[in-house]
Amino acid sequence: MTDTLSVERLSVHYDTREGVLRALREVSLAVPAGQIVGVVGESGCGKSTLINALLQLLPENARIADGAIRLNGEDLVGASSRRLRDLRGREISVVFQDPMTSLNPVLSIGRQMRDIQYRDPVSRAEKNRRSAAMLARVGIPDPVAKLDVYAHELSGGMRQRVAIAMAALMKPKVLIADEPTTALDATLEVQIIELLQDLQREIGCSILFISHHLGVIAELCHRVVVMYAGEAVEEGPVEEVFLRPAHPYTARLIECDPGRLKQKVAQLPSIAGSLPDLTNPPTGCIFRARCDHATAACAQKPPRVELDNGHWAACHHAREVQI
Amino acid sequence: MLQYTLQRIALALGIVFVAISILYTVMITLPGDPTTVLLGPRATPELRAAFRANLGLDNPVHVQIAQFWGRIASGDLGTDYNRNRPVAEAVFSALPHTMALVFGAIVWSAVLGIMLGAFSADNRNSWIDRVTAVLSVGFLAAPSFVVALYSLLLFSVTLRWFPTIGAGEPGDILNRLYHLALPSFAIGLAWVGYVARIVRAAMLETLGENYIRTARAFGLPRRTVIYNYALRVAILPAVQVLGVGIGGLLSSAVFAEIVFSRPGIGSLIYDSVSGRNYPVVMGSMLVAIGFFVTCALIADLVNAALDPRHRTRS
Numbered sequence: 001m002t003d004t005l006s007v008e009r010l011s012v013h014y015d016t017r018e019g020v021l022r023a024l025r026e027v028s029l030a031v032p033a034g035q036i037v038g039v040v041g042e043s044g045c046g047k048s049t050l051i052n053a054l055l056q057l058l059p060e061n062a063r064i065a066d067g068a069i070r071l072n073g074e075d076l077v078g079a080s081s082r083r084l085r086d087l088r089g090r091e092i093s094v095v096f097q098d099p100m101t102s103l104n105p106v107l108s109i110g111r112q113m114r115d116i117q118y119r120d121p122v123s124r125a126e127k128n129r130r131s132a133a134m135l136a137r138v139g140i141p142d143p144v145a146k147l148d149v150y151a152h153e154l155s156g157g158m159r160q161r162v163a164i165a166m167a168a169l170m171k172p173k174v175l176i177a178d179e180p181t182t183a184l185d186a187t188l189e190v191q192i193i194e195l196l197q198d199l200q201r202e203i204g205c206s207i208l209f210i211s212h213h214l215g216v217i218a219e220l221c222h223r224v225v226v227m228y229a230g231e232a233v234e235e236g237p238v239e240e241v242f243l244r245p246a247h248p249y250t251a252r253l254i255e256c257d258p259g260r261l262k263q264k265v266a267q268l269p270s271i272a273g274s275l276p277d278l279t280n281p282p283t284g285c286i287f288r289a290r291c292d293h294a295t296a297a298c299a300q301k302p303p304r305v306e307l308d309n310g311h312w313a314a315c316h317h318a319r320e321v322q323i
Numbered sequence: 324m325l326q327y328t329l330q331r332i333a334l335a336l337g338i339v340f341v342a343i344s345i346l347y348t349v350m351i352t353l354p355g356d357p358t359t360v361l362l363g364p365r366a367t368p369e370l371r372a373a374f375r376a377n378l379g380l381d382n383p384v385h386v387q388i389a390q391f392w393g394r395i396a397s398g399d400l401g402t403d404y405n406r407n408r409p410v411a412e413a414v415f416s417a418l419p420h421t422m423a424l425v426f427g428a429i430v431w432s433a434v435l436g437i438m439l440g441a442f443s444a445d446n447r448n449s450w451i452d453r454v455t456a457v458l459s460v461g462f463l464a465a466p467s468f469v470v471a472l473y474s475l476l477l478f479s480v481t482l483r484w485f486p487t488i489g490a491g492e493p494g495d496i497l498n499r500l501y502h503l504a505l506p507s508f509a510i511g512l513a514w515v516g517y518v519a520r521i522v523r524a525a526m527l528e529t530l531g532e533n534y535i536r537t538a539r540a541f542g543l544p545r546r547t548v549i550y551n552y553a554l555r556v557a558i559l560p561a562v563q564v565l566g567v568g569i570g571g572l573l574s575s576a577v578f579a580e581i582v583f584s585r586p587g588i589g590s591l592i593y594d595s596v597s598g599r600n601y602p603v604v605m606g607s608m609l610v611a612i613g614f615f616v617t618c619a620l621i622a623d624l625v626n627a628a629l630d631p632r633h634r635t636r637s
Contacts, residue, residue, distance in 0.1 A: 055540050088542030096540075101533040105632055106555050115551075116541045150631040166541065 003070075004206040005031040005054070005092070005174045010067035012046075012053050019279045023049045025286075026067070027232045029225045031174060036200060036207040038217035038238070040253070041227035044275050047210045050227075051178050054208070055094060056084050072173065089116055093172035097179040099159035103151035109135075109162055110147025116169050131169065138165040138195055157188040161195070168199050175200070177209045181216060193220050214257045218242055223310075226250045229275050229286050236311030246305065246313035246322040248291045285315070293317045324627065331623050335616040340392075342612050343605070347388050350596075350604055356380060357404065357599045378404070378601075391605060400609070401602030410606035413591060418610060420490050421587035424579065425572045427503050428511030433565055436518025437558055443519065444526035444557075445549050455523075459516030468578035471509035475582055478505055488584035506583045510575035514568065518561050525557035532556075559630055566622020570615045588614075 012024040024046045031037045041047055052058045056076055069076040071092055096102035104112055113131035128147055135143035138161040151159055167175055181189040200207050211217055217224055224241050226234040234247040245251040256269045273290035276282055284299040297316045305318035358371045375381050400410040443452040479487040491502035530553050538548045577589030588611050595603035
């Protein structure tokens with residue numbers, strides 16, 4: 001099985017006033033062709049940095065310290081900006097989290113969709129026809145009329161459908177979805193997920209689906225990567241990881257999922273402690289300070305423990321945790 | 324959009340009414356009155372009183388203001404009693420010159436300012452950005468009458484590139500533009516810097532917006548992203564400021580018209596205030612304020628046209 005997108009030991013640093021913030025440290029993950037891979041982790045775990053790094057749209061104070069990002073085997077780190085612009089939108093595309101702010105407020109939907117097709121030497125009418133067809137595909141009623149509409153005239157769900165239509169318009173090989181359902185209510189969430197699944201099958205693309213919602217990941221994804229404080233701590237097939245987690249952080253995260261609660265509780269479960277300071281990350285295991293399983297061994301950097309079915313966890317005690 | 328437009332027009336009329344009423348009060352509280360200028364220092368008090376009664380100046384202020392608005396409502400701007408001609412004639416022969424001056428200044432300074440601002444934001448901390456920043460503040464700090472005087476001395480007197488006085492030959496467009504060049508340069512200069520600063524700041528803010536990241540993520544060409552997606556949003560505050568800034572330009576125009584001896588509302592107001600020629604003062608003030616309010620109104624409407632969010636919010 002070939003990987004459409006693979007990230008190899010990627011480290012991203014931000015230069016801040018307090019020093020160098022190590023937002024991503026040796027993150028590796030793979031998105032096989034035609035699969036949906038979820039990335040899950042709490043706020044501040046480096047999900048957004050990962051997306052910006054994949055698109056090579058990091059802010060000015062960020063730099064890729066080490067590692068590679070391969071799209072169909074081609075390393076994006078160090079690729080020319082011309083080449084990157086070539087790939088963006090066509091080979092790799094993205095649906096951002098907040099549809100309120102990710103669409104241009106002063107340009108019509110049709111104009112924005114035509115602009116995305118700027119590389120194609122076809123007439124304006126043909127571009128509009130394709131745009132309307134894609135809008136119809138994502139379930140927008142009266143798509144031709146919607147081309148003249150501005151983002152603020154649409155509801156949140158419609159806006160996110162438009163954003164998905166824009167991302168899918170050029171039939172990319174990899175679609176990154178950055179918490180595309182977070183800003184939406186639960187019924188819309190289901191519709192958007194089904195839509196992404198359908199599109200994935202039709203276009204045959206791979207999807208990297210970023211979320212902090214475990215239920216959504218379980219529903220949609222084939223594989224999942226668990227991130228904590230800038231590191232990938234566990235990766236594997238969704239059922240494997242969620243049913244038999246091998247990293248203590250993943251296990252705690254699943255325990256803390258409010259969706260699992262069967263009855264009313266006075267206080268939602270949480271993981272004691274807080275995220276480590278990434279300008280000065282602790283040596284050894286990054287989760288050690290908050291971990292119930294921590295032993296003296298955890299002062300050393302944990303190895304990547306390979307388990308069954310392409311499932312691995314970065315923990316000294318992975319096999320014990322899994323039982 | 325229609326409701327928005329009507330609201331703005333109503334507000335504009337209210338502003339004109341209040342401003343003119345206040346200005347009338349200010350004008351008649353100035354020391355001296357038309358009688359001192361017209362009748363000279365040796366006129367008898369009786370003659371003065373008769374003259375004042377004849378002009379309606381012996382009434383209380385609020386009555387005078389009411390009478391003024393009554394005349395305006397019937398379409399009469401009054402009579403210029405120094406030269407015995409209708410005020411309307413004096414004002415409307417002066418207005419085109421001032422409009423040409425103000426619009427000339429706005430157009431060149433806005434175009435250059437927007438270009439410099441967008442370029443500075445796009446090339447932040449480059450040497451052009453730094454030079455623009457220093458020049459902007461410098462231009463802003465230079466009063467327009469000083470710029471007018473020095474540009475007159477340099478370009479007209481020393482270098483002899485431009486004419487020194489007047490508005491040019493009637494009917495000869497090129498000659499008119501030639502006469503317009505220096506005055507509009509002088510009063511527009513400060514605006515170049517101002518507009519450049521506003522556009523640069525708005526542009527930097529806009530470039531940080533999510534929809535700009537979206538445009539980049541779809542691989543749109545850099546030029547499209549900067550000059551189409553970002554600049555369209557970033558010029559909105561500048562358009563608003565320019566509309567209101569017409570007021571500032573009108574007062575600069577007073578100096579420029581005096582320095583360059585151009586006919587116009589500015590020199591008309593100056594002459595009529597010095598001569599305590601009340602009807603002409605009020606007539607030209609009314610037109611100047613009306614002009615200013617109209618420009619601010621147009622700026623609002625242009626903004627609404629450029630920003631679709633504005634229209635439905637109204």
